[in-house]
Amino acid sequence: MKAIMLMFDTLIKDMLPNYGNEWVYAPNFKRLNEKFHTFDNFYCGSLPCVPARRDLHTGKYNFLHRNWGPLEPFDFSVIKELKEQGISTHLITDHWHYGEMGGFGYHNQFSTWELIRGPEGDPLEPIFGNRPSISQHNLNQQGTLVVQHAYNRQKLIGEDTMPITQVFNKALSFLDKYHGYDQWFLQVECFSPHEPFIAMDNYRKLYTDTTDEDILNWPVYQQVSTLISDKQDFVTIQKEYAALLSMCDDYLGKFLDKLEDLQLWDDTLIIVNTDHGFMLGEHNWLGKNVGPQYEEIAHTPFFLHLPKVEPRRIPQLTQTIDIPATLLDFFSLPMTVEMCGKSLIQVIEKKIDIHESILYGIHGGHVNYVRLPYVFMKGSANKENQPLETYTLLPLKGNCGFEKAELEEAELVYDVPFANGFPILKIPKKNHYDSFTQGDLIFDLSKDRQQLHPISNEQLQEKLSQELIMKLKENDAPDSLYERLFGK
Structure with missing residues (x-):
């Protein structure tokens, strides 16, 4: 084979x-x-x-x-x-x-x-x-x-x-x-x-x-x-x-x-x-x-x-x-x-x-939830786009390490399910993305494949939000992510 x-x-x-x-x-x-x-x-x-x-x-x-x-x-x-x-x-x-x-x-x-x-x-x-x-x-x-x-x-x-x-x-x-x-x-x-x-x-x-x-x-x-x-x-x-x-x-x-x-x-x-x-x-x-x-x-x-x-x-x-x-x-x-x-x-x-x-996204940006035909792009609930935390044992990014000021805020945490039993650093981060200004977006791909017409429907958004929360729980999302997205 x-x-x-x-x-x-x-x-x-x-x-x-x-x-x-x-x-x-x-x-x-x-x-x-x-x-x-x-x-x-x-x-x-x-x-x-x-x-x-x-x-x-x-x-x-x-x-x-x-x-x-x-x-x-x-x-x-x-x-x-x-x-x-x-x-x-x-x-x-x-x-x-x-x-x-x-x-x-x-x-x-x-x-x-x-x-x-x-x-x-x-x-x-x-x-x-x-x-x-x-x-x-x-x-x-x-x-x-x-x-x-x-x-x-x-x-x-x-x-x-x-x-x-x-x-x-x-x-x-x-x-x-x-x-x-x-x-x-x-x-x-x-x-x-x-x-x-x-x-x-x-x-x-x-x-x-x-x-x-x-x-x-x-x-x-x-x-x-x-x-x-x-x-x-x-x-x-x-x-x-x-x-x-x-x-x-x-x-x-x-x-x-x-x-x-x-x-x-x-x-x-x-x-x-x-x-x-x-x-x-x-x-x-x-x-x-x-x-x-x-x-x-x-x-x-x-x-x-x-x-x-x-x-x-x-x-x-x-x-x-x-x-x-x-x-x-x-x-x-x-x-x-x-x-x-x-x-x-x-x-x-x-x-x-x-x-x-499914989910997809970039760390700190929109968290995107797909349950066809819908795509729900959930942005930050606050203009600071916070809190944002990085969980790592190797504080590196791009071609450099984290800054001293970032690591001074780091905390070693235990019993984190996605770390397979390892203690891990939790590091508060500045957020370079502004999903708050860009806002929440919902699209129905069966009617709008090019995503030109966002749907404004409070009942649908609430339903998709609850589904997203369940999906985040399935994937061991940190508490800070719920706070950034939903203010809770």
């Missing part, structure tokens, strides 16, 4: 032909329909990148208890469990956040791993000499990451040197070398199409004739005005994203061809997925994290090939936390710890519902 997870970062569902897109050139994503189950109601869990990866290891929500940070000492990791049960696990990735302090502990769980350098603001090239040209477009990012990326780009000359190319070349090499062996799991994790949306010109020419070097391809996370000029900029950003997506599609095709050549379909579970989507001007938002987590971010594409099972569309409500349980189920390993996620194999084989409802 073998399993593969091919994960693209920031893959937007509505940009794929599998979900109705008619203008993006992605024939190889369309090929997935031939061999893969296509999930129509698959959602993210914790946002953004690294919190999603903690969900992938633990089968539990990160965002209820802590910010972006490392795998905790008390965490169950499905990757570690596979390894300890004699299954070789290998990671090939250019996801540079694994190299940061706040990304510690994830890649280390694999039996072996390969990290490709260079995407985004990866601290690869020393910043010496003449400064490369940097876009001054008012919607493009500025700052340290952009400068670092400009220096990295000086080393990335031609498509063969691009991180995405290196990732897929190594993945194809792995399959060539080890396809005849048994009992392995391969995670191929590609940072593209995460911003900056940089694709080779042959892909860009599919959508635009511009040769301007000041390309709008790295949008600032923000809400923007409704001016016509901004809407034209949205189209530009969408085309640059589409170009990078077409580049990803090309490499996906090479990967699918290799699976075909090596006849891996009969004994290999294969997942194609993402961590989250992205706003490309919808609702007048760009990016993620800073605004409400609309469908464009949270409702993600997901494809699963299960050997010797005819593929079909899967309507059941599912999400990222279900992947660890699925891997255990496929390799016939018992679930030795309690997970929130359930096996997707049961959904496919038995056509059962594994979730009546």
Whole structure:
């Protein structure tokens, strides 16, 4: 038995032909329909990148208890469990956040791993000499990451040197070398199409004739005005994203061809997925994290090939936390710890519902509750967006530790159910998100898939609030979260 997870970062569902897109050139994503189950109601869990990866290891929500940070000492990791049960696990990735302090502990769980350098603001090239040209477009990012990326780009000359190319070349090499062996799991994790949306010109020419070097391809996370000029900029950003997506599609095709050549379909579970989507001007938002987590971010594409099972569309409500349980189920390993996620194999084989409802969100932002057809985005009950507490034994974030003032407020607490018996630090935090101002939002996706018309119905909101409270209790949410959301 073998399993593969091919994960693209920031893959937007509505940009794929599998979900109705008619203008993006992605024939190889369309090929997935031939061999893969296509999930129509698959959602993210914790946002953004690294919190999603903690969900992938633990089968539990990160965002209820802590910010972006490392795998905790008390965490169950499905990757570690596979390894300890004699299954070789290998990671090939250019996801540079694994190299940061706040990304510690994830890649280390694999039996072996390969990290490709260079995407985004990866601290690869020393910043010496003449400064490369940097876009001054008012919607493009500025700052340290952009400068670092400009220096990295000086080393990335031609498509063969691009991180995405290196990732897929190594993945194809792995399959060539080890396809005849048994009992392995391969995670191929590609940072593209995460911003900056940089694709080779042959892909860009599919959508635009511009040769301007000041390309709008790295949008600032923000809400923007409704001016016509901004809407034209949205189209530009969408085309640059589409170009990078077409580049990803090309490499996906090479990967699918290799699976075909090596006849891996009969004994290999294969997942194609993402961590989250992205706003490309919808609702007048760009990016993620800073605004409400609309469908464009949270409702993600997901494809699963299960050997010797005819593929079909899967309507059941599912999400990222279900992947660890699925891997255990496929390799016939018992679930030795309690997970929130359930096996997707049961959904496919038995056509059962594994979730009546799910949660998703970002630590400190809206807590989002999905019970189809409704999506309930619950914001803070107070303008301070407090209280907010982080629970951790590794007080790290991004590429730094917590500040001295934060740790002076820390308290060691015991008998916390989600810490698996470990004492844990409870640290009060400033909240950088303002879900209070953005407010509570309810949408009926059966009538308003684009979420353009929030529902104002006190009776429905009260019912969904009570359901949300029960769901939070099921997932061991801290008392401070109820106080922030409901004022009690």
